[in-house]
Every structure is written in C-alpha cells, then in structure tokens.
Amino acid sequence: MKYGYLGTLIACFLFSMGNRPQGSMWKYRTAIYILATLTVYMLVCAVLCIVKAFQQINNPIFARMIVSLLATYGVYVFASLIAMDPMHLLTSAGQYFLLQATYLNVLNVYAFSNLHDLSWGTKGADTAEPNLGVVKGTGGTVAVELLPPDSADAEYARSVENIKTRKAIPKPAGQSKSQMEQETKDYYVRGLLKESGVVTY
Structure with missing residues (x-):
C-alpha cells in the first residue's frame, strides 16, 4: 500500500x-x-x-x-x-x-x-487593462495625471450597465490560441514521457 x-x-x-x-x-x-x-x-x-x-x-x-x-x-x-x-x-x-x-x-x-503558469485565476482574461492614468516622478516631486472625471463616470456607468445586461461573449470559430497552446503542451509531455520510457503508446 x-x-x-x-x-x-x-x-x-x-x-x-x-x-x-x-x-x-x-x-x-x-x-x-x-x-x-x-x-x-x-x-x-x-x-x-x-x-x-x-x-x-x-x-x-x-x-x-x-x-x-x-x-x-x-x-x-x-x-x-x-x-x-x-x-x-x-x-x-x-x-x-x-x-x-x-x-x-x-x-x-x-x-x-x-x-x-501565471494565468491561474485570470479566467481567460488575456486583454490589457485600460489606461487609468500616469504617474511621473521628477526629482523629489510626483505628478499624477488622472483621467478626467467625466470619462471615469462614463466608464463606471458602462461597467454597471454591462453587469446588469450580462451580454453573451461571442465564441470564436475554431480553436482559440490558448487551446492550441495547451494541446501543444500535451503533445510535448506525451513525447517526453514516451522517450523516457515511462509511458509507451
């Protein structure tokens, strides 16, 4: 045992x-x-x-x-x-x-x-986050440039509306890039195990 x-x-x-x-x-x-x-x-x-x-x-x-x-x-x-x-x-x-x-x-x-694998917990989110502002440091001072209040409010209202309506995410035709990468990894591991004699097919 x-x-x-x-x-x-x-x-x-x-x-x-x-x-x-x-x-x-x-x-x-x-x-x-x-x-x-x-x-x-x-x-x-x-x-x-x-x-x-x-x-x-x-x-x-x-x-x-x-x-x-x-x-x-x-x-x-x-x-x-x-x-x-x-x-x-x-x-x-x-x-x-x-x-x-x-x-x-x-x-x-x-x-x-x-x-x-750093993708754990991202749930397939592979898009970059929108720019929320810039922080610049010169000498001993720091200047922060934020988005205008109007655009921040508009983004918030749009996010709330997306949560309420729950629009369906369209699925791309064929295999996605991440699926192809995963299948490539699977083939790699299978070949590695086969060459090492651990698994025979």
Missing part, C-alpha cells in the same frame, strides 16, 4: 509538469481510483483499530487511539449537528472521504508543478 501510494504521487508529479488535466484524463482518473482504494483500506483499518481499542480499553495507547479517531471523524458529525444539517452526512460523506486523498495529493501536486 505504501509503494502504491508513493508511486501514484510520483506519477502525479510527472503528469502535472507542463500538462493540463484534459490532456491526460485517464491517467488522472487512474490516480484518483488508486487513492480512493487506499482510502477505503485506511477506513477499514481505522474501524478494526477502534474495535481492537475497545477490547483493550485499559491500555493507554489504545485509549489515545480512540480519542484520536473520535476527534478526527467525530468533528464531521459534530459540525453537521451544529449546522442543523446532518442529512448531508448520509448523502455526501462517502464521496467526500473517497475523494479526500485526491484533494490533498492530486490537486496540490498539480498546483505545485504549475507555479510558473
């Missing part, structure tokens, strides 16, 4: 470098299935440990184990009762526990491996 987890983690690093999840879907799905299987194994072991601990409650090591497990999993029940919504434990707790290893491993590894 340890080797399976370690191999999956290393594989996630290889999948993530210069790649995107859409370019290697089955690889990520395989990693998620492996991590979910390991989670099931861990939960079964936790239940068996609790049974063993209750059988030997006088042993201080097992008593601490009970407190630790109750503190870990009892928090979910306690928080649900405080929020007065315990039904979601029946509807979504299983999925949450199975995907918890994915949240902790796959997503963090992907984020760490793509720190160089």
Whole structure:
C-alpha cells in the first residue's frame, strides 16, 4: 500500500509538469481510483483499530487511539449537528472521504508543478487593462495625471450597465490560441514521457 501510494504521487508529479488535466484524463482518473482504494483500506483499518481499542480499553495507547479517531471523524458529525444539517452526512460523506486523498495529493501536486503558469485565476482574461492614468516622478516631486472625471463616470456607468445586461461573449470559430497552446503542451509531455520510457503508446 505504501509503494502504491508513493508511486501514484510520483506519477502525479510527472503528469502535472507542463500538462493540463484534459490532456491526460485517464491517467488522472487512474490516480484518483488508486487513492480512493487506499482510502477505503485506511477506513477499514481505522474501524478494526477502534474495535481492537475497545477490547483493550485499559491500555493507554489504545485509549489515545480512540480519542484520536473520535476527534478526527467525530468533528464531521459534530459540525453537521451544529449546522442543523446532518442529512448531508448520509448523502455526501462517502464521496467526500473517497475523494479526500485526491484533494490533498492530486490537486496540490498539480498546483505545485504549475507555479510558473501565471494565468491561474485570470479566467481567460488575456486583454490589457485600460489606461487609468500616469504617474511621473521628477526629482523629489510626483505628478499624477488622472483621467478626467467625466470619462471615469462614463466608464463606471458602462461597467454597471454591462453587469446588469450580462451580454453573451461571442465564441470564436475554431480553436482559440490558448487551446492550441495547451494541446501543444500535451503533445510535448506525451513525447517526453514516451522517450523516457515511462509511458509507451
């Protein structure tokens, strides 16, 4: 189980470098299935440990184990009762526990491996911001040239109107530049993995 987890983690690093999840879907799905299987194994072991601990409650090591497990999993029940919504434990707790290893491993590894990608959080905004003014420094003084008040008010009114009407953004025909760049990256990573002998097609 340890080797399976370690191999999956290393594989996630290889999948993530210069790649995107859409370019290697089955690889990520395989990693998620492996991590979910390991989670099931861990939960079964936790239940068996609790049974063993209750059988030997006088042993201080097992008593601490009970407190630790109750503190870990009892928090979910306690928080649900405080929020007065315990039904979601029946509807979504299983999925949450199975995907918890994915949240902790796959997503963090992907984020760490793509720190160089500065487009995170921009939601595809690849246009330059409008010029809001100029700041010039000469000697010990600073001169600030702002936009005229009329144009600033007009820009604000236009922005408010855009928010109210929510005009549909027209989709360009064919592939966009970012899609072509991403597909090029996918081909690059596939070729790199194939040449290194990690993946054979």
